[in-house]
Amino acid sequence: MAPRKKTTVEPSGRVTRSSARVTRSGTRQAKLDPISPPMKKAKKSPKQPKAKTAKPSSSVPVEKQVAETDTKSAHGDGPKKTIIVEHCKQCNSFKTRALHVKQALEKDLDGSVTVVLNPDKPRKGCFEIREDGEDGETFISLLDMKRPFTxxxxxxxxxxxxxxxxxxKA
Structure with a gap:
């Protein structure tokens, strides 16, 4: 809604109306108005160079690097297995099922397994649970699913x- 116009009565008895409209030309005139004192600009501090973050030199994702460095389990009874859960980002139902699988596996296997969600860009319509590595076992693989993902x-x-x-465990 537009602002109401102000009415003033001049000493000569004439009624004038003015609006509170602000335009670009009006702001320029207000800057040139000698009645109001000029505004001072705040001083800017010199820009500091940003600290560069070191990126890993290899093309292996960070999650895989962490999994490779942490190969011993918390109990020290052997190498820690890595399970990859690849889920599509198209629908939230993929994410909820992947998180359910991750939490359940970590709870049931007590630190002898590391579960990683989507270390690489996931495929469309994909829900896959597999063991990491070249000879890794694929536990479940549902590929190229269409909606409603039955x-x-x-x-x-x-x-x-x-x-x-x-x-x-076997």
Missing amino acids: PMKELDMDKVVSDIVDRI
């Missing part, structure tokens, strides 16, 4: 997690 939604995630735990 193959993934029909899965019982608790049963899938228990099957994965049994295969890893």
Whole structure:
């Protein structure tokens, strides 16, 4: 809604109306107005150079580097396995199932396994749980799913997690 116009009565008896409208030309005139004191600009401090963050020189993602450096389990009874859960970012149902699998595996296997979600860019319509490495076992692989993603939604995630735990312990 536009601002109301102000009405003033001059000494000669004439009524004038003025609005509170501010335009670009009006602001220029206000800057040139000798009645108001000129505004001083705040001094800027000199720019400091930003600290550069060191990027890893290799093309291996950071999650994989962390997994490679932490190869011993917390109990020290052998190498720590890495499970990769690749899930599509198209729908939130992929993410909720992937987080459920991650939490359940970490709880059931007590630190003898590292679960990584999407170390690389995920494929479209993909939900895959696999072991890391060239000879890594693929536990579940649902690829190129179309909406409404019924193959993934029909899965019982608790049963899938228990099957994965049994295969890893064996």
